[in-house]
Amino acid sequence: MAKKRVCFLYIAQHHQVWHSLSVAVAMARGWPDLKVEISATTQELLDYVSGLLAELGGAPITLVLLPPSWMRRPGGGAPPKAPMLIANAMRLARYDAVITPERTTALLRKLGVRHPILVYTQHGAGDREGPFEPRLRVFDLVMAAGPKQRDRMVGEGWVKPRNCAMVGYPKFDLVDALPQRAAPRFEKPGPVVLYNPHFHPELSSWPKWGWRVLEAFAASDRHNLIFSPHIRLFETASSDDRAAFERFAEHPRIHVDLGGPAAADMTYTRAADLYLGDVSSQVYEFLRAPKPCLFLNASGADWRGDPSFHHWLFGPVLDRVDDLSAAVDRAFATHADFRPIQAEGIAETFDITDEPSSLRAARAIAQRLEARP
Structure with missing residues (x-):
C-alpha cells in the first residue's frame, strides 16, 4: 500500500x-x-x-x-x-x-x-x-x-x-530544540524593553505613537530598547521608509530589527525584561517567564471586559505617552501586582x-x- x-x-x-x-x-x-x-x-x-x-x-x-x-x-x-x-x-x-x-x-x-x-x-x-x-x-x-x-x-x-x-x-518545542541566538548587546547594562507593535492599522500603536516611543527611548538613559515590530508591519515598506531608521543605527541603547530571523525565534522575547506593545500575540511568548508588561492604547479602545484585550490585564495600560520612561519605571515597580493574573493567563493559554x-x-x-x- x-x-x-x-x-x-x-x-x-x-x-x-x-x-x-x-x-x-x-x-x-x-x-x-x-x-x-x-x-x-x-x-x-x-x-x-x-x-x-x-x-x-x-x-x-x-x-x-x-x-x-x-x-x-x-x-x-x-x-x-x-x-x-x-x-x-x-x-x-x-x-x-x-x-x-x-x-x-x-x-x-x-x-x-x-x-x-x-x-x-x-x-x-x-x-x-x-x-x-x-x-x-x-x-x-x-x-x-x-x-x-x-x-x-x-x-x-x-x-x-x-x-x-x-x-x-509546538513553537516552544522548536525554540527549545535549537541553539539560542545571541541577544543584542548594548553599551551600558540596564533593563531591556521590547517594543513590539502589531501591524493591524486600527489597533497598532505604531501609526499614532511609534516614532514618539522611539524618540522617548533615544532621549532617555535609563533603559535599553529592542524595536522589533510584527514582521508584517514593514514587510512591504519602501527603501525610504526603512532608511528613516538609520538614525538609530549607531545608538548605544537602541536595537532595531524590522523583520529578521531573530524577530521570529523568540530571541527578543527571551532577552527583554519588559514587554511594550499593543495587540500582538507575542506577549504570551514573552510571558512564558512572567515579567513586567506595559500596553499602549493608541486607538482609544474600550478594552475592559473585551476578551480580545484580555492580555491588557497583565500590566498597566497607557492612554498617552507623554512620560513614557516614568511609565516604564512604574511597570517594573508594580509587576508584583500583575504576576498572579499573568500566571493564570499563561496557564489558560498554553496546555503544556x-x-x-x-x-x-x-x-x-x-x-x-x-x-x-
Whole structure:
C-alpha cells in the first residue's frame, strides 16, 4: 500500500514556519507510514526551512518549491497567497492532508479541492478577535494551544469540539530544540524593553505613537530598547521608509530589527525584561517567564471586559505617552501586582504537558487520517 502523503504548506512569511515545523519533524520521525513534504512559495523560505532542519539533526522530509516562478516578487517576500493557491490547487489536491499555519488555505475548498483533510495549526495564541472567524469552519482539524483558544473557538461556533485538538504550543518545542541566538548587546547594562507593535492599522500603536516611543527611548538613559515590530508591519515598506531608521543605527541603547530571523525565534522575547506593545500575540511568548508588561492604547479602545484585550490585564495600560520612561519605571515597580493574573493567563493559554506539543499535534493529525473512510 502506498504511503499517505501530507503537505506542510508555507505561503506566508517566515515567522509562520515556527508554528508547525516541529510538528512536521515529529511526524516524519514517528510515523514512517506517512510521507511528509514541505511546500513553500519561495526558495528563500525553503532555504530557511532547510537550515532549521539541519540544526535539528535532519528528518525524512521532502522540500518542494511551488510554481509558478513568474508570480514571485523580484525583491523577495511572499507572493500573493490566493493566486498561489489557485495556481497549485490541483497539485495540493493530490495530498491526503494539507497542514497550514494560516487561514487563507481554506480557499482550497472553494477551488474544488476535496480529497485532503485541511489542518490549521494556528500561528500564535493571542486574544485579538481577527483569528476567530468563519474560515475556521472549513478546516477538518484545528489546533488549540490551550483551553482559552479552544473554548473561544468552540463557544463562538467557529469550530466543532470533534474538530479541535488541544495540543499545547509546538513553537516552544522548536525554540527549545535549537541553539539560542545571541541577544543584542548594548553599551551600558540596564533593563531591556521590547517594543513590539502589531501591524493591524486600527489597533497598532505604531501609526499614532511609534516614532514618539522611539524618540522617548533615544532621549532617555535609563533603559535599553529592542524595536522589533510584527514582521508584517514593514514587510512591504519602501527603501525610504526603512532608511528613516538609520538614525538609530549607531545608538548605544537602541536595537532595531524590522523583520529578521531573530524577530521570529523568540530571541527578543527571551532577552527583554519588559514587554511594550499593543495587540500582538507575542506577549504570551514573552510571558512564558512572567515579567513586567506595559500596553499602549493608541486607538482609544474600550478594552475592559473585551476578551480580545484580555492580555491588557497583565500590566498597566497607557492612554498617552507623554512620560513614557516614568511609565516604564512604574511597570517594573508594580509587576508584583500583575504576576498572579499573568500566571493564570499563561496557564489558560498554553496546555503544556510532559509530552511535547509537536508530538501531540502530529498524533492528532495521524489519527484524523486513520479515521477517514
